[in-house]
Amino acid sequence: MLFLLSGPSGVGKGTVRKALFRKNPHELLYSISATTRSPRRNEVNGRDYFFVSKAEFEKMINDGKMLEYAQYVDQYYGTPNTWIEQQRQQGNDVFMEIEVNGAMQVRSKVPDAILIFLLPPDLMQLRNRLELRGTESDEVINQRLKTARQEILMMTNYDYAVVNDKVDKAVKKVQTIIEAERLKAKRLANSYIRILEG
Amino acid sequence: MLFLLSGPSGVGKGTVRKALFRKNPHELLYSISATTRSPRRNEVNGRDYFFVSKAEFEKMINDGKMLEYAQYVDQYYGTPNTWIEQQRQQGNDVFMEIEVNGAMQVRSKVPDAILIFLLPPDLMQLRNRLELRGTESDEVINQRLKTARQEILMMTNYDYAVVNDKVDKAVKKVQTIIEAERLKAKRLANSYIRILEG
Numbered sequence: 535m536l537f538l539l540s541g542p543s544g545v546g547k548g549t550v551r552k553a554l555f556r557k558n559p560h561e562l563l564y565s566i567s568a569t570t571r572s573p574r575r576n577e578v579n580g581r582d583y584f585f586v587s588k589a590e591f592e593k594m595i596n597d598g599k600m601l602e603y604a605q606y607v608d609q610y611y612g613t614p615n616t617w618i619e620q621q622r623q624q625g626n627d628v629f630m631e632i633e634v635n636g637a638m639q640v641r642s643k644v645p646d647a648i649l650i651f652l653l654p655p656d657l658m659q660l661r662n663r664l665e666l667r668g669t670e671s672d673e674v675i676n677q678r679l680k681t682a683r684q685e686i687l688m689m690t691n692y693d694y695a696v697v698n699d700k701v702d703k704a705v706k707k708v709q710t711i712i713e714a715e716r717l718k719a720k721r722l723a724n725s726y727i728r729i730l731e732g
Numbered sequence: 733m734l735f736l737l738s739g740p741s742g743v744g745k746g747t748v749r750k751a752l753f754r755k756n757p758h759e760l761l762y763s764i765s766a767t768t769r770s771p772r773r774n775e776v777n778g779r780d781y782f783f784v785s786k787a788e789f790e791k792m793i794n795d796g797k798m799l800e801y802a803q804y805v806d807q808y809y810g811t812p813n814t815w816i817e818q819q820r821q822q823g824n825d826v827f828m829e830i831e832v833n834g835a836m837q838v839r840s841k842v843p844d845a846i847l848i849f850l851l852p853p854d855l856m857q858l859r860n861r862l863e864l865r866g867t868e869s870d871e872v873i874n875q876r877l878k879t880a881r882q883e884i885l886m887m888t889n890y891d892y893a894v895v896n897d898k899v900d901k902a903v904k905k906v907q908t909i910i911e912a913e914r915l916k917a918k919r920l921a922n923s924y925i926r927i928l929e930g
Contacts, residue, residue, distance in 0.1 A: 649917075651917055653920075679928065682924070682928065683928065686921050686924045686925060686928070689917050689920065689921045689924075690917060690918060690921045691917075692917040693916065693917055694912070694915045694916060694917055695915060695916075695917040695920045695921070696915060707911075707915055710908055710911045710912050710915070711912050711915060713905075713908045713912070714892070714908050714909050714911070714912030714913075715912075717892045717893060717894060717905055717908070717909060718891065718892060718893075719847075719849055719887050719888060719889075719890040719891055719892055719893040720888060722851075722887065722893040723884050723887045723888045723893070726880070726884045726887075727884060730877065730880065730881065730884070
């Protein structure tokens, strides 16, 4: 299985992912990205990123070896396909933390990937948005509603949505999703069929 | 949401359902069946069953008011639709425990129902079926494989599969499924949209 944790920038994807892997009772493998930017202090090649040259990265793109990629500030960031494919063929589950655009690229290439959208807690405040009136200007309220609409629109492209109000709670929900996905009847039936057929 | 717990007869659906409702942290409502058989000692109308006459039951069938039904030993057993529809419209989640044939009837009428298949633990023994050779006759092994194939075929019509090796473990898995289903992005997005639209 391939799990993706994504969401609007600043929502805390990295914090939730790191907390999940500190426990990691699910034996998930973390997918390491490739980048063309230089390693920062303490960053290790093959642990934090695969650090590659621009020419290497562009060759991987042209060879169709990138599951997804993006360019920020003249540097490439992306996920090489080969390692993920190898792990999945060996029956291992892979976990990615990824920006929204990257997640949509993966969805189109790996339809059975499981996409989890991390939501900012202030979207929840919409529940009492009428209460906001009086304490916030119309401009602030309208901006919040606009952002909320965009986030809800994004959310509909995902399988699950988790509010990141508290990291521990969010991690627990991600774990629940992983456990439930492992109980999907089709996956279990397939593995039984493989056993029956020897 | 409408959750269905089903599986081959004798697998322990009732035991798992009762243990789930003894905790019931999910505020699920248990769907009570209707039947034409007489109440047994201690059975209460509206708690254990809705006890109705044959004429009443057949009228409900003809009026399309049964979500599913079956006839055993000249008595009808089935699930009236009205109560479930009312509960779901009020935003309540309903839980049914039901035979395999009934589950398939519900699936066809309520496509978004969540179907959980309870598996007998001996299906797991297939994993080491080669070990069985020597201790069991070919006839026993072939019968087991045949039953296993039928159960796996049934399983593919369900959303989730839970092995009933230990009741506590099975209940925990059913709870995980319920929690994960409540994190489905489409459900959350719909409720946010309703809030945004006032």
